[in-house]
Amino acid sequence: MHIEVRNLNKNFGDFHAVRDVSFEIEKGHLIGLLGPSGGGKTSILRMLAGLETPSSGDILFHGKRVNDLPPQERGIGFVFQNYALFKHMTVYDNIAFGLKVKKQSKEQIRERVMYLVELTGLKGFEHRYAHQLSGGQRQRVAFARALAPEPQLLLLDEPFAAIDAKIRTELRTWLKEMIERVGITSIFVTHDQEEAIEVADEIMIISKGRLEQKGSPWDIYKNPQTPFVAGFIGESTIVDNIGEFKGFEDAASSPGTKALIRPEYIEIGKPGEIKLASATLPGIVKHLHFRGSEWMVELLVGDTKLITYRSLEKEVLHPGDKVSVLVHRAYLFNDNDSWIAENTLKVDPMPIHI
Amino acid sequence: MMRRLWITLTYIVFALLLIAPLVKIFTGSWADGLNGFVEAITRPQSLHALMMTAIIVVVVTALNTIFGVMLALYLVRAEWISPRMKRLLNSLVDLPFAVSPVIGGLMIVLILGPNTVIGAMFEDAGFKIVYALPGMILATLFVTFPLMVREVMPVLQEIGAQQEEAASTLGAYSWYTFWKVTWPSIRWGVIYGVVLTVARSLGEFGAVLVVSGNIMNKTQTATTLVYQDVENFNVVAANGIALVLAAFSVGLLLLMEWAKKRKEVH
Ligand SMILES: Nc1ncnc2c1ncn2[C@@H]1O[C@H](COP(=O)(O)OP(=O)(O)OP(=O)(O)O)[C@@H](O)[C@H]1O
Ligand SMILES: [Mg+2]
Numbered sequence: 001m002h003i004e005v006r007n008l009n010k011n012f013g014d015f016h017a018v019r020d021v022s023f024e025i026e027k028g029h030l031i032g033l034l035g036p037s038g039g040g041k042t043s044i045l046r047m048l049a050g051l052e053t054p055s056s057g058d059i060l061f062h063g064k065r066v067n068d069l070p071p072q073e074r075g076i077g078f079v080f081q082n083y084a085l086f087k088h089m090t091v092y093d094n095i096a097f098g099l100k101v102k103k104q105s106k107e108q109i110r111e112r113v114m115y116l117v118e119l120t121g122l123k124g125f126e127h128r129y130a131h132q133l134s135g136g137q138r139q140r141v142a143f144a145r146a147l148a149p150e151p152q153l154l155l156l157d158e159p160f161a162a163i164d165a166k167i168r169t170e171l172r173t174w175l176k177e178m179i180e181r182v183g184i185t186s187i188f189v190t191h192d193q194e195e196a197i198e199v200a201d202e203i204m205i206i207s208k209g210r211l212e213q214k215g216s217p218w219d220i221y222k223n224p225q226t227p228f229v230a231g232f233i234g235e236s237t238i239v240d241n242i243g244e245f246k247g248f249e250d251a252a253s254s255p256g257t258k259a260l261i262r263p264e265y266i267e268i269g270k271p272g273e274i275k276l277a278s279a280t281l282p283g284i285v286k287h288l289h290f291r292g293s294e295w296m297v298e299l300l301v302g303d304t305k306l307i308t309y310r311s312l313e314k315e316v317l318h319p320g321d322k323v324s325v326l327v328h329r330a331y332l333f334n335d336n337d338s339w340i341a342e343n344t345l346k347v348d349p350m351p352i353h354i
Numbered sequence: 355m356m357r358r359l360w361i362t363l364t365y366i367v368f369a370l371l372l373i374a375p376l377v378k379i380f381t382g383s384w385a386d387g388l389n390g391f392v393e394a395i396t397r398p399q400s401l402h403a404l405m406m407t408a409i410i411v412v413v414v415t416a417l418n419t420i421f422g423v424m425l426a427l428y429l430v431r432a433e434w435i436s437p438r439m440k441r442l443l444n445s446l447v448d449l450p451f452a453v454s455p456v457i458g459g460l461m462i463v464l465i466l467g468p469n470t471v472i473g474a475m476f477e478d479a480g481f482k483i484v485y486a487l488p489g490m491i492l493a494t495l496f497v498t499f500p501l502m503v504r505e506v507m508p509v510l511q512e513i514g515a516q517q518e519e520a521a522s523t524l525g526a527y528s529w530y531t532f533w534k535v536t537w538p539s540i541r542w543g544v545i546y547g548v549v550l551t552v553a554r555s556l557g558e559f560g561a562v563l564v565v566s567g568n569i570m571n572k573t574q575t576a577t578t579l580v581y582q583d584v585e586n587f588n589v590v591a592a593n594g595i596a597l598v599l600a601a602f603s604v605g606l607l608l609l610m611e612w613a614k615k616r617k618e619v620h
Contacts, residue, residue, distance in 0.1 A: 051519050071522045078523040084516035088538040097534075098524035149525060 001061055001075070001152035001185045002027050003048070008057035010043050010209075017043050019209040021057075025187070025202075030179055032200030033189045036232070040209040041189040042081075045155050048187070049078050061153070077146030079156040083138045085130040091117070091141050092126040098149035116144040119178070135163045136171055143175070147182065154179065156188035160195065172199050193233060197221070205229050227260065227338060230331045236260040237306055242330060244302065247279050247343035251332055259330040259341075266308040267326040268297065270315065279345035280324040285317050301325055379600060382593030394594030402571050403579040404598070407556065409487065410575065414494045414555045415548055422502025423544060427536075429503070430510040431518075447503050450496055459493045459564030466492075485567040490575070493561035498554045505547035506540055513539045546613045553606045556599060 003025040010018035018040045025031055033041045046052040048059060050071035059066050066074055086094050095116055099109045117123055120140040130138060139159060146154060159175065160168045176199045179186050190196050196203050197217040205212040205220065205228075213220055213229045224230035231238070239245070242259035243252025251257045267274060274280055286305070287298040295310045297317065306325070310317065317323065329342045383391050394400065425447070429440055450458060466473045467484045476483055483489045517539075521531040559577040566573035568582065576595055583592035 049523055051522070071519075072525045072527060074523075076523055078520065080516050080520060082516070084520040086517055086520070086535055097521065097526070101525040101530065145520075145524070 002063070003153065003185065004058075004060040004063070005044075005048075006058045006060070008044070008047065008059070009055045010040070010047060010052065011055045017209055018047070018054075021206075021209075021211045023204060023211060023214055025185060027185055028183055029185060029201045030176065030199065031187045032196035032203045033187060033206055034193055034196040034203050034232075035191065035206035035212075037191060039206045041191075041206050042157055044206070045078075045157055045187065045189055048153070049076050049155055050074050051078075074153075075151050076153045076155055077149070077151035079139075079142045079146050079154070079159050081157045081159075081161055083130075083142040083162075085138060085141055085145070087130050090127050090129055091122060091133070094130070094141055095144045095148050097145060102149060112148060116148055120144045136167045139163060139171060143178070147184075152185065154184050154186040156186065158189050158191075160190070160192075168195075175199070205232060207232070223340070224331060225338070227331075227333045230260045230333070230338070234262050234264075235307065236262045236331075239304055239306075239330070241302075241304065242332065245327055245330075246281050247327065247345040248330060248332075248341060250344065251330075251341065254334055254337075257332055257334040259332050261306060261327060261330050263296075263308045265328045265330065266299075266306060267328065268299065268308055268310065268323045269326075271322065271324055274324050274326050276326060276346055277324065279343055280326045283323050283325040285319055285321045285323060287319060288317060299323070299325060376600060379593050379596045382589060383597045385590050385593070390590050391594050391597075394591035395598060397591070399570050399574065399579060400591070400595060403574045403576045403595070406487070406490070406574065407576040410491055410494050410562075411552055411555045413491050414498060415551050417491075417495060418498050418502050418551050419544065419548055422499065422547060423506055423540070426503045426506035426510060427532075430507055431515060447500050449500075450498075451500050455493075455497050455558065455560035456564055458496045459561035462489055462493055462496070462561075462565050484565055485569070485573060487573070489565040490562050490573060493565040494555045494558050497558055497561050498551045501550045501554060502544070502547035505543045505550070509540045509543040510536075542613060542616045545616075546610065549606055549610045549613055553603060553610075556602055556606075 005024075006022050008018055008021040009016070021040075021044060033044065035041055043052060047054050050066070050069060054067065061074070086097065089097070092113055095113045096109050099112055104112075113126075117126055120143060122137065122140055122144065125133065125137060130141070133141065139162075143156075143159070156175075160171055163171060172195055188199070200217060202214060203217050203220055204214045207228055212232075213225045215223075220229060221233055224233060230236065237260070239259040239261055242248050242257060245259075248259070251259065268283070281301050283299045283301040283306070285297060286300050289296040289298075291309070294312055295317070297308050297310050299306045299308065326346070327343055328346065329340060332339055332341050383394065386393075395404070425443075428435060429444055429447075435443075453461075463484050464470070466476070466489065468474065468477055468482075473484060481488070483492070513536075517535050518531050521535045526534070557577060558575075559581070562575055563578050563581070566575070566578065568574055568578045570579075570582070574582070576599055580592045580595050580599075583589075583595070
């Protein structure tokens with residue numbers, strides 16, 4: 001289903017929870033709604049489902065305004081954060097609920113439910129109640145129940161929040177496959193960026209009720225359009241005195257400019273290890289943290305603290321070691337503008353404005 | 355040592371307060387043998403009073419169940435009632451707990467009695483409220499109203515609205531959702547509320563006495579008949595009726611225990 005949202009607002013009393021949100025979603029896409037807690041993600045989802053009335057703005061499905069349509073008639077499936085399974089019904093009856101409402105025949109219902117039970121790997125659990133299932137199984141029942149009446153839009157509110165980290169990775173791969181196989185337009189909420197990046201075709205970043213940016217995960221990572229997005233996606237350190245860094249002297253020309261530097265933008269080496277010596281800064285290793293597959297290195301460059309990663313294959317560093325630091329690029333921003341700047345001593349001196 | 359003593363003392367007090375009267379009622383009603391007991395409860399006024407009580411219990415329980423569940427649903431779920439209005443209604447529900455039943459009955463007489471504007475209007479239409487069955491039902495309803503609402507509201511709050519919202523996204527409208535999703539969760543609470551309402555309306559005295567005028571063979575209930583028998587030193591008869599009421603109460607108590615257990619399980 002093609003979805004369009006125009007200038008959507010939601011007030012709870014005098015609290016403005018969703019501010020002027022507009023977006024469009026193509027048929028068949030899987031969208032991740034990502035953002036910090038309390039940002040308004042659930043509120044947006046609930047308005048799409050018709051469980052909450054927008055204070056203003058339009059919601060269009062297939063180009064038709066559905067604001068006044070009750071949830072029963074919107075043709076959506078909703079998977080709640082804590083699944084909200086009907087607790088006095090078996091797995092079978094949970095999945096069959098939407099079909100019984102439609103007054104389908106017993107055989108039709110049986111066929112569809114068994115197909116979904118098979119699809120979601122719940123065979124043998126049809127006669128269990130919700131409290132007799134594991135978190136992952138409940139999640140799949142909720143998913144099957146939402147899919148049963150063949151909705152045109154699937155909304156998932158933090159579908160993996162209540163599941164432990166290991167099964168979570170498994171489940172989200174499964175969910176992505178499942179959604180691709182069914183070919184249904186889907187929106188899922190998460191505050192785990194790794195999850196959003198891995199699963200979604202497109203990500204929408206929501207913060208304080210605003211849509212900060214919408215785009216493919218790669219696009220958002222590469223070209224963050226607001227300082228919030230730059231800081232939110234990936235790890236980064238804010239550097240106030242970027243003008244004093246080698247290769248970023250231009251930044252000092254516009255006062256108040258700060259920088260966000262990601263660990264992967266920084267290269268370090270023992271003196272002499274890095275070829276472009278003229279572009280490097282001297283730094284001191286402050287702490288080392290073992291991160292399973294690499295070292296996380298805390299550096300001091302002048303008074304500024306930076307963070308980067310170092311391969312386990314390279315020579316082991318120790319706190320207090322002197323190192324050369326090469327900053328490849330930085331995300332610069334001030335009150336008026338934001339852009340990505342490459343190290344001028346390393347490459348072409350023109351920064352890319354976006 | 356001290357604790358033992360206190361516990362024993364508590365038991366003795368309870369035994370004196372509960373068991374002793376029951377034993378007394380029992381022996382009292384059998385003072386003239388089986389015949390005395392049968393005669394006491396088969397007097398025309400006894401049969402009439404028991405029937406009045408039965409009618410009141412059935413009607414009040416039915417009304418209280420329907421309106422109590424409805425009000426609980428509105429107070430917990432309805433979005434079109436403002437939070438301030440909800441708070442006001444919520445505290446109004448507790449009014450009968452705070453007001454003495456006699457005062458409650460008096461309020462009905464003062465508002466709907468034959469000397470008031472509204473009461474006179476109904477009377478002209480041939481519909482007597484005070485000193486008649488409708489007033490007695492109204493008075494009992496007033497006294498029992500909080501019981502159902504207070505049983506059902508916490509259950510509704512605890513289960514939350516999400517299962518109902520899930521049902522609505524699956525295409526179910528409110529009636530279907532209520533019976534298939536909400537009802538199975540609240541039914542034990544409702545049954546518990548029904549038992550409480552039956553027990554309370556069976557034993558209600560003060561409010562009914564004021565509203566009914568206690569006219570024999572007309573507006574007399576089992577409890578007000580006991581009162582009158584005692585006044586007339588007809589102790590055997592009073593004990594006989596009291597025994598019938600007590601038997602019902604014990605039955606209800608057992609039912610209540612059973613419902614409470616089920617309520618906790620589900
Ligand atoms: N029914 C409500 N009444 C009042 N305020 C509400 C209501 N629902 C949500 N809010 C407020 O609106 C804001 C957005 O809430 P929402 O649930 O949409 O956030 P979210 O992005 O889903 O957060 P989370 O990631 O923690 O689930 C929050 O500040 C919340 O307190
Ligand atoms: Mg949320």
